[in-house]
Amino acid sequence: MDLYLSLIRIGASLMLTFVTFSLSYRINKNANSYLAMLFGVLAILFISTDIGEYISEKWIWLYTIDILENTIILIPALLYIAVYHFVHTPANFLKKHYLLLLPFLFIAIFRTFSIWAETYALALEDFIDTLDFIFLIGFWIFSLIVFYWVVKMLVNHHKNVLKFHANTQGVDLNWLYKLMFVFPIIFIAQVVFNFSSNHYYLINISDIAIFLMLFYSGFHIVQQREIFDLTMQGKVLAEKEIPEQIDVEKEGLIDEHLMLEIVNNLEKLMKEDKPYLNKNISLNLLADKLNSRTHIVSYVINSHYNVNFYNYINNFRIDYCKTLLKNPKKQHLSIEGIALEASGFGIVMSSAEII
16 A cells, blocks of 8 residues: 555545544534544554554564454444434443444454464464454445434434534535435455455555545534434423424323413514524524424424425425515625525525525
8 A cells, every 4th residue: 555645535534533532522522432442443554554654563563553453344334323423312331332332342353362362372263264254244234223213313413404504504414414424435446456466556446535534524524413403491391302202292291271372472483583594594593482392392493384394494484484585775785695684504405495
């Protein structure tokens, strides 16, 4: 492998680890912490793979590199846990998540045993090779299962995020969803490269692709917003309730009188305070302004107006755009300028929607 490419991808992964870990102090704390660990594992993997080509043949170095290379087994587990924390609130490390770490534990025990066997029991060499192959197949099966559950979580999140945010930019995790499908492509490509006569050059192309993936990830990571921006009051409430899992009507948590009261307060708030002009308005913030609970406000919007939170807020923004278009003082603004002034983030709207 070209030394410059090695240094570039090692540097990119280390920088991404540092940036993501720094962000974990400000936004999406738990999710970014595990994501930083994932990039850290990638950095260790790149270092062990790339430096392994240049170190001496001393056995202690070779065994150390061999152990470090097996950190790749942690990548599916860390990816699942990071995505889990992105899409759930409140999200804590669950006992079932320890099961995701079992493959790494098994491999660590196996590697320790194989090092002993290679040193003291050469007769076990064939048995070790067979176990190594079985573990390799098991790892890819495990990775495919985790891949399925991660994609499923991201798809559900893409639907559910419309219940909480009017501006999904930076919170919909579309970048992560797209990135998920790049990993299988790179894996298949590397398998093909290994059987190609132009092995050296094709591997370098693969390394460049990995660097571009890291750059793409970093670009979107620094643009992310808090997915569940809860106030202290909201955090306490969220610990007791998960909005998606509560059927308000069946539980009898809201009657017709309360429904009308919230509707009146909501319409008054939207008319006087115009919270829809806040580009980062969320269901949690709106519920705080109404001194109500998140799932109650969500139920009122869904049942009374027959829309989700995303459409509810953006309907106000479109009406505001129409008002601006009729204002003589705003005639100099383009459609995009009107959208920016109405929502603060320039939602993409056609002329037909506004006019």
